[in-house]
Amino acid sequence: NAGVTQTPKFRVLKTGQSMTLLCAQDMNHEYMYWYRQDPGMGLRLIHYSVGEGTTAKGEVPDGYNVSRLKKQNFLLGLESAAPSQTSVYFCASSYRNLRGLHEQYFGPGTRLTVT
Amino acid sequence: SQQGEEDPQALSIQEGENATMNCSYKTSINNLQWYRQNSGRGLVHLILIRSNEREKHSGRLRVTLDTSKKSSSLLITASRAADTASYFCATERGYSTLTFGKGTMLLVSP
Numbered sequence: 001n002a003g004v005t006q007t008p009k010f011r012v013l014k015t016g017q018s019m020t021l022l023c024a025q026d027m028n029h030e031y032m033y034w035y036r037q038d039p040g041m042g043l044r045l046i047h048y049s050v051g052e053g054t055t056a057k058g059e060v061p062d063g064y065n066v067s068r069l070k071k072q073n074f075l076l077g078l079e080s081a082a083p084s085q086t087s088v089y090f091c092a093s094s095y096r097n098l099r100g101l102h103e104q105y106f107g108p109g110t111r112l113t114v115t
Numbered sequence: 116s117q118q119g120e121e122d123p124q125a126l127s128i129q130e131g132e133n134a135t136m137n138c139s140y141k142t143s144i145n146n147l148q149w150y151r152q153n154s155g156r157g158l159v160h161l162i163l164i165r166s167n168e169r170e171k172h173s174g175r176l177r178v179t180l181d182t183s184k185k186s187s188s189l190l191i192t193a194s195r196a197a198d199t200a201s202y203f204c205a206t207e208r209g210y211s212t213l214t215f216g217k218g219t220m221l222l223v224s225p
Contacts, residue, residue: 033212043215045213094211101165
């Protein structure tokens with residue numbers, strides 16, 4: 001099992017360009033998440049999904065859109081990139097175990113620079 | 116806003132010593148989790164403690180939770196160089212989402 005994978009690993013964008021980050025998981029998890037991590041900060045939740053076809057806003061959703069058309073994939077889109085979106089982006093997935101608890105499984109991250 | 120705040124921000128110890136990291140949070144929680152992040156990698160789940168538990172062990176890890184003080188601690192015993200990483204606490208308030216602290220950078224020197 002590959003677990004959680006992210007593509008691309010690195011990307012440089014110019015201000016105003018758009019791009020889509022892809023997250024894929026092969027663990028049949030219901031829940032998926034997108035975070036950003038900035039220097040000296042913990043992870044901040046951008047958007048999340050509790051199942052195929054559903055999405056919800058997290059702590060810092062502005063400037064991002066997401067889609068969960070297939071259970072195994074969670075896409076993060078930047079319609080018009082800004083330098084403030086320079087960050088490392090992490091995707092994660094989880095499932096609710098028999099005790100109703102979640103632990104999240106993380107991908108390796110995508111390093112995005114917006115110039 | 117960050118729910119959890121780790122203390123200290125950075126910790127440097129020798130191999131074989133114990134490392135203790137603390138986490139404080141602001142609102143009531145369902146559970147608290149600790150994650151490790153090696154440089155340039157994704158986070159890895161270490162241990163979860165529920166709000167009705169006070170202490171939990173997993174190998175060389177010991178986690179305590181004091182809900183009256185809204186704080187948790189992570190103890191790593193007999194540290195190894197391979198334990199060098201950033202450690203984050205994360206709180207779940209019941210909506211399947213986690214709120215992470217800023218992390219503690221641990222350096223274990225041989």
